[in-house]
Amino acid sequence: MLLSIPVFVSMGLAAFIGFVMVKGFDLAFASFGDIVWQSASIFELVAIPLFIFTGVLVEKIEAGRDLFDFAKAWVGNVPNSLGVATILACGVFAAISGSSVATAATVGIVAIPLLLQERYSRVQAGGFCAGGGTLGIIIPPSIPFILYGVITETSIGKLFIAGILPGILMMSLFMLYVLLLSRPRIVMKHTPSSSQRWEAARRGTGILLLPIIIIAAIYTGLFTPTEVGALSTVYVLLLGLVQRRLTWRRFLDAASTATRTTCMLLMLVVFGQYFAHFLTFEQVPQTIAGWITGFDAAPIVTVTLMILVYLVLGMFLESAAMLLISIPIFFPIAQHVGMDPITFGVFACIAMEIAQISPPVGINLYTIHGVSRIPLWSLAKGAAPFLLIQIGMLYVVYYFPVLSLWLPQHMMGR
Numbered sequence: 001m002l003l004s005i006p007v008f009v010s011m012g013l014a015a016f017i018g019f020v021m022v023k024g025f026d027l028a029f030a031s032f033g034d035i036v037w038q039s040a041s042i043f044e045l046v047a048i049p050l051f052i053f054t055g056v057l058v059e060k061i062e063a064g065r066d067l068f069d070f071a072k073a074w075v076g077n078v079p080n081s082l083g084v085a086t087i088l089a090c091g092v093f094a095a096i097s098g099s100s101v102a103t104a105a106t107v108g109i110v111a112i113p114l115l116l117q118e119r120y121s122r123v124q125a126g127g128f129c130a131g132g133g134t135l136g137i138i139i140p141p142s143i144p145f146i147l148y149g150v151i152t153e154t155s156i157g158k159l160f161i162a163g164i165l166p167g168i169l170m171m172s173l174f175m176l177y178v179l180l181l182s183r184p185r186i187v188m189k190h191t192p193s194s195s196q197r198w199e200a201a202r203r204g205t206g207i208l209l210l211p212i213i214i215i216a217a218i219y220t221g222l223f224t225p226t227e228v229g230a231l232s233t234v235y236v237l238l239l240g241l242v243q244r245r246l247t248w249r250r251f252l253d254a255a256s257t258a259t260r261t262t263c264m265l266l267m268l269v270v271f272g273q274y275f276a277h278f279l280t281f282e283q284v285p286q287t288i289a290g291w292i293t294g295f296d297a298a299p300i301v302t303v304t305l306m307i308l309v310y311l312v313l314g315m316f317l318e319s320a321a322m323l324l325i326s327i328p329i330f331f332p333i334a335q336h337v338g339m340d341p342i343t344f345g346v347f348a349c350i351a352m353e354i355a356q357i358s359p360p361v362g363i364n365l366y367t368i369h370g371v372s373r374i375p376l377w378s379l380a381k382g383a384a385p386f387l388l389i390q391i392g393m394l395y396v397v398y399y400f401p402v403l404s405l406w407l408p409q410h411m412m413g414r
């Protein structure tokens with residue numbers, strides 16, 4: 001990767017060379033196709049392009065503006081209310097797209113010009129959108145949850161539901177920080193009237209119903225996550241047609257963007273699975289887990305070491321690559337310290353959020369820089385408080401597993 005070789009090629013080469021050293025070239029080459037095919041033909045992966053397409057469609061029909069207008073109108077005239085509205089809009093959009101980048105970009109395009117116009121600093125404006133965008137991969141649906149479920153053979157539906165309470169708690173902590181601690185504290189120049197609030201609610205109703213539909217469909221057991229992905233896509237298509245915002249050109253643009261993103265992710269998944277297969281074949285995860293447990297350290301020390309490793313990985317790797325590389329190694333360690341697979345799934349996804357805003361490679365920072373031209377250093381400074389909140393949330397998830405397990409345990413049809 002230091003030679004700028006794509007991550008999926010790096011993982012594939014590392015695993016292939018490892019198999020050649022162990023099995024010889026002929027056997028390694030013969031097994032390569034079988035393992036790659038098995039990794040690509042997992043039915044649950046169908047949900048990934050569906051949720052990506054849904055998120056891109058929402059952006060193309062400008063539903064993100066409706067979300068932000070609704071949040072801005074109903075937050076009220078409190079200090080930093082526009083910043084609070086930005087976090088709230090990110091949280092709602094997160095419950096639609098499953099993507100941190102899509103959340104940050106869609107809300108950032110709308111929110112940053114208004115934040116700057118209301119005299120928020122560039123550090124604040126960029127930090128709110130970059131930090132709030134990370135909610136896209138903890139509040140369901142979540143593409144990292146799908147990847148984690150595939151790797152560890154954990155129920156994706158339960159993982160989706162497990163992310164609800166930690167996601168709401170994290171969003172609330174973000175809003176409290178913006179409301180109470182972010183400086184300077186700014187009050188909006190114009191308070192929305194009652195008629196403006198209800199008009200914003202009317203325009204936003206269509207897209208605001210989608211998160212409710214997604215969560216209710218999974219929680220009641222009426223739909224699988226893959227079926228919910230298809231339902232979401234159809235819903236947004238119909239919404240765009242009813243609102244007369246979806247043109248043929250926008251539809252093709254959304255399909256093209258979703259296809260490119262899906263191809264990139266699936267290449268990571270396929271070769272990440274191949275890399276994980278080699279690690280398992282060589283019993284690397286079990287060896288590392290045995291080495292760590294041999295120290296007989298307190299579980300909190302092991303959890304802290306995992307957090308430190310995730311912080312370092314987040315400085316260099318995009319979240320999907322980080323997940324695919326780390327989970328085969330950390331999953332048995334997490335089980336040793338008593339973490340339920342679902343709890344560790346939430347823990348890992350919050351760690352992925354940290355990677356999204358960790359300099360120098362935090363992809364949310366580059367995304368917001370691309371839509372606003374705010375300097376990367378200012379964005380990193382603005383996102384730092386959100387990163388600290390997420391580190392604290394990792395310990396909360398570990399010490400209070402009921403936060404991630406209560407809703408999955410009460411799912412209908414589980």
